[in-house]
Amino acid sequence: MLSEELVDLSRLQFAITAMYHFLFVPLTIGMTWILVIMESAYVMTGKTIYKDMTRFWGKLFGINFALGVTTGITMEFQFGTNWAYYSHYVGDIFGAPLAIEGLMAFFLESTFIGLFFFGWDRLSRKQHLLVTILMAVGTNLSALWILIANGWMQNPVGAEFSYVTMRMEMVDFWAVLFNPDAQAKFVHTVSAGYVTGAMFVLSISAFYLLRGRDVEFAKKSFRIAAAFGFASICSVIVLGDESGYTVGEAQQTKLAAMEAMWETEPAPAGFNLIAIPNEAEMKNDFAIEIPWVMGIIGTRSLDQQIPGIKEIREKNRERILSGQIAVGALEKLRKNPADAETKALFEQHVGDLGFGLLLKKYVVDVGTATPEMIEKAVADTIPRVAPLFWTFRLMVGFGFLMLALFGAALWSSVKGNFANKPWLLRASLWMLPVPWLSCELGWFVAEYGRQPWTIYGVLPTHMSVSTLSVGSLYGSLAGFVGFYTLLLVVEMYLMVRFAKQGPGSLGTGRYDNEYAHA
Amino acid sequence: MLFDYPTLKLIWWLLVGVLLVGFAIMDGHDMGVGTLLPFVGKDDVERRIVINTVGPHWDGNQVWFITGGGAIFAAWPLVYATAFSGFYWAMLAVLWALFFRPVGFDYRSKINNPTWRQTWDWGLFVGGAVPPLIFGVAFGNLFQGVPFHFADNLMPYYTGSFWALLNPFALLCGVVSTAMITFHGAIYLMHRTEGAVQRRTQTAMLIFGSLLLLAFSAAGIWLWQGIDGFAIVSTVDPAALPNPLDKEVIRQPGAWLANYDKYPATLLLPALAYAGTLAAMLLAVNRATLAAFVASSLAIVGVIGTAGASLFPFVMPSSTDLRSGLTVWDSVSSHLTLNIMLWATLIFMPLIIAYTGWAYKVMAGKVTAAYIRENDHAAY
Structure with missing residues (x-):
C-alpha cells in the first residue's frame, strides 16, 4: 500500500505548484483583453x-x-512525474484536452506574444492589433481546454472502464467537450481573470492619480478598467451561481460540504449564511439561515430536494459495498479473462468500482475489509466541511466587495469625477490583492471539495500517485518552494519598480519620471 | 474511422517522432543560442544581440516541448506515466533548468546592472545546455533498458537510482544530443548576426559540428558492439487492446541493429545525420546560412530518426522485468483517442507552421548593435 505521507506530500506539491501558477494566470488572461481594448482605441x-x-x-x-x-x-x-497511476488510468481522456491545449492555444498565444513585444516597428497598426487579438484568443482558449480537462475530473462523462487495459477509455469526445461543468467553470474562471486584470489597472492608475502623476494616462486607464471590471465581476457572480447549479447535479457532495448541509431538508432548502460546523457530531453548533435560497440556487426549482451530508453518506455506503464486489471481480478477471460468470458480476458492479477502490487505502485485498474500514471509507467520502464552508464564503464575500468597488468606479467614470474622489482611489489601491485571494480561494473550493477523489467517483486520490520515495518528495517540494519563492521575489521587485516608475519607463519623453529608468 | 488501430499506432509513433524532431529543431536552436551566449558575446551589447536573435521566438518554440509532453500524455499514457515518474530527478532537472529561460529572457535587460545581467546570462546558459544533455542521457538509458516493472493493476514501479542513469554510454548520448543542439543553434546564430559575434559563432559551429560527427559515430559503434538490444519473441497482434504485460521479450546482442537488416531503407537515417551535418558546416562557412539551417535540421531528423528506428518497436524497454517494456503497440491510448488526436494534429499543425513562419518573416534580418541601441527600452 502507498504510504499516506507520500500521498499527502504529492498533494501538497501539486497544490503549491498549482497555486503559484495561479498567481500569474488570471492576470495574464485579463490583461490580454485590456490590451486589446487599449490598442483598438489607438487604431x-x-x-x-x-x-x-x-x-x-x-x-x-x-x-x-x-x-x-x-x-x-x-x-x-507533473501529472507524469507525481501522478503516474492517474496518468495511466485516465490519460486516454485527460491527455487529449491537454495536448489540444498545446496545439490550439499555447502555440497561438506564445508565438504572437513575441510579435506583440517586438513587432511594433515592423507591422502596420492593424496587423499589430490583429497580433494582440490572436494573443488574447490563444490565452483564453488555453483556459478553455484546461478547464475541459478539469471539468472532467469533477464530472467524468463520456468514458468507460476497460478491464483489459485497466483504465478509463473515452467513448464520447463530444460529451467530454460539452461537459456542462467545464463550460460553466470556463466562463467563471476567465471572468475572474478579467476582474484580476481590471483591478490591476484600476489600482495602479489610482496610485498615479493619488500622486498627481501622469494624470491623463491614468484617467484613461482607470476608465477602461472600471468598465471592463464591472462587466467582468457581474459575469463572475452570475456564472459562479451557474457553477453552483451544475455542482448541484454532478457533485452534490461538494455542495453539501461547502454549505454545511448535514440533513436533507424539505425543498426548497435554506442557505446557511454563517455557521459553525461540528464535524464530529455532524451538525452545526450555530447557524444563521436564509430560507429557500439554497434550494433555488442548487436546483433552479422550489420542489426538488438537495441531499444533505448524512443522506449522501448512506448512499455512498451502498456504493462502497457494491464497489467492493467490483474490485474483487476485477482482480479475478485480470487473472482469468475467460471467466464469464465473474465478468457478468463485474459488469453489474463496475459503476461503483471507484467506491470499492476507496477501501484500498486501508487494505490490499478489499474483499477482507472489516466493518471499521468500511466505516472509515464512508467517512472519507465527505471532504472536511469547515475549510470549504469558510473559503467559499470568503470568496463570495470578496466577489460582492469587488462588485461594489467596480460599481462605484464605473459610476464615477461616467460622471467624470473619480479623480476628485480620494476615497475611491484609495479603496481601488488597497483592494489590489483581493482578486488574487478570491482566485486562490476558488481554486481551493473546487479541488479540495472534490476530495477524496482525483476523478470524482472513479479514482481515489490515494491511488493516483507515483510510487516515489518520501525522500524524493521532500527534496522536490523544497526545490519547488525555494525556486518559486526566489522567482516571485524577483518578479515582485520588477513589478513594483516599473509600476512605480510608470509610463516614463517607456523612454518616450512624454511622461513623468523618465529619469528613473535604470 | 479513417485508419484501423494498428495503422494509427504506427502513425502515432511517427507523430511523436515529428513532435520530438520539431522540438529539437525549433526549441533546439534557441537552446543552442542560450548555451553559446556567454562565450560568443563579449560585452553587453553583443550579448543583447545574441539574445534578441531568439527574443521574439523562444516562447513559441518552447511550446513544442509542452505540446510534446501533452501529446505523449494523450497518445502514450503509459510512457508519460512511467518515463516521467521513473526519471523523476532527471525530469525535475530539465524543468528547473527551463525555469531560467522565461525569466532570463524577459528580466535580464530590464535592469542595467552588470551583476544582474551576467547572472541571467548564466541562467540562460543553464536553460540551454542542461535539457538537451539530459534528453540525450535519457535516450542512452532507453537503449540499455530502464529498471521498472508494472504491478498487476499496471501501477509502474521504478527501482533504479538517479545516479545509475549517468553511466558512460548514456553520457556519450548526452554529448551527441548537446553537440547537435549547440551546433544547430550556432548555425541559426550565424544566420542572424554579423561581424565579431558571427566569427566567434563560426568557430563554435565547427567545434560542435565535429563533436557531433565523432560522438554520433562512437555511440553507433558502441551500440553495435557493446550493448545488448531487446526483441519481442512472442507473436504480436498490433490490433490488440494494449496490455504491456502480455508479451515475451529477450535480450539479444545486435538486436538494436536488426531493423537495418529488415528494412534497409532505414539506413538513410544515419546517412542523413552525417550528410546533413557536413553540408551544414560547409554551407555555413560559405555564409549560405539559411541553407545551412535546413541542412542542420535534416541532420536532427537523421540523428533522432536513427535512435527511433533502432529502438522500434520499443519505446522504453525494461531491464528488470523484460515483458514490462513499453512498445508502440502496447503503451498507446484507445483507438478513438488516437483518432481524435490525429485529427487535432492534422488541423492545427499546418496552421502552427504557417503563423510561426510568418512571425520569423516579420522579424527577419540581422540583429545589429544599432538595433539594440535604438530599442534600449523595448528589446531584451
Whole structure:
C-alpha cells in the first residue's frame, strides 16, 4: 500500500505548484483583453497615448507572463512525474484536452506574444492589433481546454472502464467537450481573470492619480478598467451561481460540504449564511439561515430536494459495498479473462468500482475489509466541511466587495469625477490583492471539495500517485518552494519598480519620471 | 474511422517522432543560442544581440516541448506515466533548468546592472545546455533498458537510482544530443548576426559540428558492439487492446541493429545525420546560412530518426522485468483517442507552421548593435 505521507506530500506539491501558477494566470488572461481594448482605441483614434498605454501595461503584463510560463512548464509534466497511476488510468481522456491545449492555444498565444513585444516597428497598426487579438484568443482558449480537462475530473462523462487495459477509455469526445461543468467553470474562471486584470489597472492608475502623476494616462486607464471590471465581476457572480447549479447535479457532495448541509431538508432548502460546523457530531453548533435560497440556487426549482451530508453518506455506503464486489471481480478477471460468470458480476458492479477502490487505502485485498474500514471509507467520502464552508464564503464575500468597488468606479467614470474622489482611489489601491485571494480561494473550493477523489467517483486520490520515495518528495517540494519563492521575489521587485516608475519607463519623453529608468 | 488501430499506432509513433524532431529543431536552436551566449558575446551589447536573435521566438518554440509532453500524455499514457515518474530527478532537472529561460529572457535587460545581467546570462546558459544533455542521457538509458516493472493493476514501479542513469554510454548520448543542439543553434546564430559575434559563432559551429560527427559515430559503434538490444519473441497482434504485460521479450546482442537488416531503407537515417551535418558546416562557412539551417535540421531528423528506428518497436524497454517494456503497440491510448488526436494534429499543425513562419518573416534580418541601441527600452 502507498504510504499516506507520500500521498499527502504529492498533494501538497501539486497544490503549491498549482497555486503559484495561479498567481500569474488570471492576470495574464485579463490583461490580454485590456490590451486589446487599449490598442483598438489607438487604431481607431490614432492617439499616441493609447499606444503608450498598450505598451506600458503590456510591459507589466510581460513581467507577469514570464512567471506564468515558468510555473506552467511544471504543470504539463507533473501529472507524469507525481501522478503516474492517474496518468495511466485516465490519460486516454485527460491527455487529449491537454495536448489540444498545446496545439490550439499555447502555440497561438506564445508565438504572437513575441510579435506583440517586438513587432511594433515592423507591422502596420492593424496587423499589430490583429497580433494582440490572436494573443488574447490563444490565452483564453488555453483556459478553455484546461478547464475541459478539469471539468472532467469533477464530472467524468463520456468514458468507460476497460478491464483489459485497466483504465478509463473515452467513448464520447463530444460529451467530454460539452461537459456542462467545464463550460460553466470556463466562463467563471476567465471572468475572474478579467476582474484580476481590471483591478490591476484600476489600482495602479489610482496610485498615479493619488500622486498627481501622469494624470491623463491614468484617467484613461482607470476608465477602461472600471468598465471592463464591472462587466467582468457581474459575469463572475452570475456564472459562479451557474457553477453552483451544475455542482448541484454532478457533485452534490461538494455542495453539501461547502454549505454545511448535514440533513436533507424539505425543498426548497435554506442557505446557511454563517455557521459553525461540528464535524464530529455532524451538525452545526450555530447557524444563521436564509430560507429557500439554497434550494433555488442548487436546483433552479422550489420542489426538488438537495441531499444533505448524512443522506449522501448512506448512499455512498451502498456504493462502497457494491464497489467492493467490483474490485474483487476485477482482480479475478485480470487473472482469468475467460471467466464469464465473474465478468457478468463485474459488469453489474463496475459503476461503483471507484467506491470499492476507496477501501484500498486501508487494505490490499478489499474483499477482507472489516466493518471499521468500511466505516472509515464512508467517512472519507465527505471532504472536511469547515475549510470549504469558510473559503467559499470568503470568496463570495470578496466577489460582492469587488462588485461594489467596480460599481462605484464605473459610476464615477461616467460622471467624470473619480479623480476628485480620494476615497475611491484609495479603496481601488488597497483592494489590489483581493482578486488574487478570491482566485486562490476558488481554486481551493473546487479541488479540495472534490476530495477524496482525483476523478470524482472513479479514482481515489490515494491511488493516483507515483510510487516515489518520501525522500524524493521532500527534496522536490523544497526545490519547488525555494525556486518559486526566489522567482516571485524577483518578479515582485520588477513589478513594483516599473509600476512605480510608470509610463516614463517607456523612454518616450512624454511622461513623468523618465529619469528613473535604470 | 479513417485508419484501423494498428495503422494509427504506427502513425502515432511517427507523430511523436515529428513532435520530438520539431522540438529539437525549433526549441533546439534557441537552446543552442542560450548555451553559446556567454562565450560568443563579449560585452553587453553583443550579448543583447545574441539574445534578441531568439527574443521574439523562444516562447513559441518552447511550446513544442509542452505540446510534446501533452501529446505523449494523450497518445502514450503509459510512457508519460512511467518515463516521467521513473526519471523523476532527471525530469525535475530539465524543468528547473527551463525555469531560467522565461525569466532570463524577459528580466535580464530590464535592469542595467552588470551583476544582474551576467547572472541571467548564466541562467540562460543553464536553460540551454542542461535539457538537451539530459534528453540525450535519457535516450542512452532507453537503449540499455530502464529498471521498472508494472504491478498487476499496471501501477509502474521504478527501482533504479538517479545516479545509475549517468553511466558512460548514456553520457556519450548526452554529448551527441548537446553537440547537435549547440551546433544547430550556432548555425541559426550565424544566420542572424554579423561581424565579431558571427566569427566567434563560426568557430563554435565547427567545434560542435565535429563533436557531433565523432560522438554520433562512437555511440553507433558502441551500440553495435557493446550493448545488448531487446526483441519481442512472442507473436504480436498490433490490433490488440494494449496490455504491456502480455508479451515475451529477450535480450539479444545486435538486436538494436536488426531493423537495418529488415528494412534497409532505414539506413538513410544515419546517412542523413552525417550528410546533413557536413553540408551544414560547409554551407555555413560559405555564409549560405539559411541553407545551412535546413541542412542542420535534416541532420536532427537523421540523428533522432536513427535512435527511433533502432529502438522500434520499443519505446522504453525494461531491464528488470523484460515483458514490462513499453512498445508502440502496447503503451498507446484507445483507438478513438488516437483518432481524435490525429485529427487535432492534422488541423492545427499546418496552421502552427504557417503563423510561426510568418512571425520569423516579420522579424527577419540581422540583429545589429544599432538595433539594440535604438530599442534600449523595448528589446531584451
